Each structure stands twice: as C-alpha cells, then as structure tokens.
Amino acid sequence: MDKQGDQQQTVTLNNGVTMPLLGLGTFRMRGLESITQAVDAALEYGYRSFDTASVYRNESDLGQALRQLLPKYGLSRSDIFITSKLSPSDLGPGARDACLKSLSDLGLDYLDLYLIHWPGKQGWRSDDARNPAIREETWKALEDVYQTGAIKALGVSNYTVAHMAQLLGSCRVPPAVLQVEFHPRLPQTSLLSWCQQNGVHLQAYSSLGCGHLLENVEVCKVAKAHGRTPSQVLLKWALQQGVGVIPKASSSVRIKENFNVWDFELSSEEVELLKGDGTEKKYCWDPTGVA
Structure with a gap:
C-alpha cells in the first residue's frame, strides 16, 4: 500500500493504475442537491474516489456535482478516481x-474503473447455461x-471464485478489481486468498453489513477500546487486510467519520475476534447460484 498525501492511502492495480483504498459509495443516493452536498463534504475531507453504477441512476448528477465542485478544491479530473x-x-x-x-452521463472522457456489476444476465434464470458465454462476450467488448x-x-x-x-x-486483459460484499460476517476468506494469489484487488461493499453490524457486541467492544465508532472499526477491519472500501454516507458527519480511519490500528487478535x-x-445479493 502506498501513501498519497498525508492521509489517503492507495493501491497499485495489476495494470499500474493507482486507486484510492477508500472511496465514497453512492448506492441509493438520488437527486442533484443531496449528491452535491455529499460530494462537497467528501472532497473537503479528503476523498478522491467515487463509486457509482448505471443501475443507481445517479451518474448524471454525480458528474455534474464533480464538475461544479472540483475547482472549489483546486482539483482537476486527474485528481479523482471514478468507478461505474x-x-x-x-x-x-x-x-x-x-x-x-x-461516460456520456457522467460527462467524462474516461472512467478510472469499469466493472461488470453482476455475473448473470437480467431476465435470465441464475442457472441459465448461457451465462458463461455472455460474460465472456461482454468482457471482450469491454x-x-x-x-x-x-x-x-x-x-x-x-x-465467485468459479x-x-x-x-x-x-x-486478454485480466480483471484488476473484484468488488463484493465483505465484512466480519462475510470475510470471503477463500475469495480474498484467490485474489491475492492472482493479482486482483478485492474491494468491499456493504462494509457495515447494511448497518446490522454497527451494534454487534464484538464490534462495539473493539470500538470502545480504541475510542472509535463501530463504523470506523468495520472499515479498518477490511483496510488492514488490504481490501478497499466504498462506504455510502450522505451526512457530512458520517462522511468525515468514515474517512478518519488512517491513524489507528487493530491488533491481529482484534481482526480475528471480529469474525466471531x-x-x-x-445481507445483500447471493451470486453463488449464477451459472
């Protein structure tokens, strides 16, 4: 892991691209005003990575917010990392x-990272035997x-690993990133090991277990020991394993809190304790049945 500035940490992907380990997720974030407020706070507190998706239906608003706000912080397009x-x-x-x-909706000439969101075709059964072929066709196009x-x-x-x-x-071009649900109740041990062995960066979504883990006994115990919030502990738990995080938050307080995770460390015992x-x-979707 590399340092960028005083706080933000980065990972170098398998093709040489540098990506921040912590970004702002925008799932279920809708409306130009709310997105602009979130992006404004994120840029102020040091975020340089923003994660969206076609199905979020907020790409246009995110692009507009960034164009409006980057000059305010003396930043240009090359200073930020955008995933869709x-x-x-x-x-x-x-x-x-x-x-x-x-790209057009975001108003960009390029995307820093583009992901296939799901391994199966919408409208097909998970076990449809055509899914492997259409994934291959899609990857070739991308x-x-x-x-x-x-x-x-x-x-x-x-x-999945399969x-x-x-x-x-x-x-022809190996995948640089795999984004999956990842938290202490879903540590994805074999998947993380596979990614490490094959040079693929694992990135977590739903790091807080869709909020369910914020009141977890072990999480709260570790948070109290460090004088931190449960959210910060859950994010740090992933980051210390080399896993990137993209916590979604809309309030300025939460956005700041989620970024303030670089100045403390969990012990190896605490990392294991959190796995329960x-x-x-x-807490989200299960791709294991997709052919």
Whole structure:
C-alpha cells in the first residue's frame, strides 16, 4: 500500500493504475442537491474516489456535482478516481454502448474503473447455461473499449471464485478489481486468498453489513477500546487486510467519520475476534447460484 498525501492511502492495480483504498459509495443516493452536498463534504475531507453504477441512476448528477465542485478544491479530473458499473440488463451485445452511455452521463472522457456489476444476465434464470458465454462476450467488448483508453482499469463485481477462474481462462486483459460484499460476517476468506494469489484487488461493499453490524457486541467492544465508532472499526477491519472500501454516507458527519480511519490500528487478535464464530451471513445479493 502506498501513501498519497498525508492521509489517503492507495493501491497499485495489476495494470499500474493507482486507486484510492477508500472511496465514497453512492448506492441509493438520488437527486442533484443531496449528491452535491455529499460530494462537497467528501472532497473537503479528503476523498478522491467515487463509486457509482448505471443501475443507481445517479451518474448524471454525480458528474455534474464533480464538475461544479472540483475547482472549489483546486482539483482537476486527474485528481479523482471514478468507478461505474455495467447493468445486468446490458450484458452481451449492448455492453459497449452502455459503457459509452455511462461516460456520456457522467460527462467524462474516461472512467478510472469499469466493472461488470453482476455475473448473470437480467431476465435470465441464475442457472441459465448461457451465462458463461455472455460474460465472456461482454468482457471482450469491454476489453475493446479499454484498448481505446476510455476505461483505465477493468473489473467485475459479485463474481465467485468459479466466475473469476473462468474469466482468467479466456481474457486478454485480466480483471484488476473484484468488488463484493465483505465484512466480519462475510470475510470471503477463500475469495480474498484467490485474489491475492492472482493479482486482483478485492474491494468491499456493504462494509457495515447494511448497518446490522454497527451494534454487534464484538464490534462495539473493539470500538470502545480504541475510542472509535463501530463504523470506523468495520472499515479498518477490511483496510488492514488490504481490501478497499466504498462506504455510502450522505451526512457530512458520517462522511468525515468514515474517512478518519488512517491513524489507528487493530491488533491481529482484534481482526480475528471480529469474525466471531465464523458463521457467514449475506445481507445483500447471493451470486453463488449464477451459472
């Protein structure tokens, strides 16, 4: 991990691109006013990475907010890292056009990272035998966009080890990032190990377990010991394992709190303690049944 400035830490992806380890997630963030307020606070407190997706329907508002606010902080496009994702409905022949539409909606010449959001085609059954082929077709289309420079790094979201192995077996451009649900109740041990062995950066979403882990006994115990909030402890738990985080927050207080995680460390015992008894629980979507 590298230092960037005094606070923000980064990871160098397998193609040489530098990505902040902590970014602002924008899932369920809607409306220009609320997005502008969140982006304003995030930029003020040091965030330089923003995560969106076609299915969030906020790309245009995020792009507008960034264009408006970057000059306020003396920043330019090259100072920030923007991630978007391909809708499951656009897997297949529509992938290239969908990616270009995201670029247009965001008002950008390039995306720093573009992810396939889900390993299955929307409207198909999870076990549909056509899913592997359409993933491969989609990746090839995005590789072509990547070669033009309109995408600086390519990755996937919600892929399992089996999906990743299939992708590595057919790709020209290996995936740089895998974004999945990851928290102490879903430590994804085998997936994290696979990513480390294959040079893929693992990035977490739902680091707080959709809020369920904020009142967890072990989390609160560790937070109290460090004089920190449960949210900060949960984010640090991932970061100390080399896993990136993109916590969604809309209030200025929470946005600041979530970024203030660089000046304390969890012990290895605390990292293990937070995993509890090893019982795994998904609070979001389960991709394991996707063919």
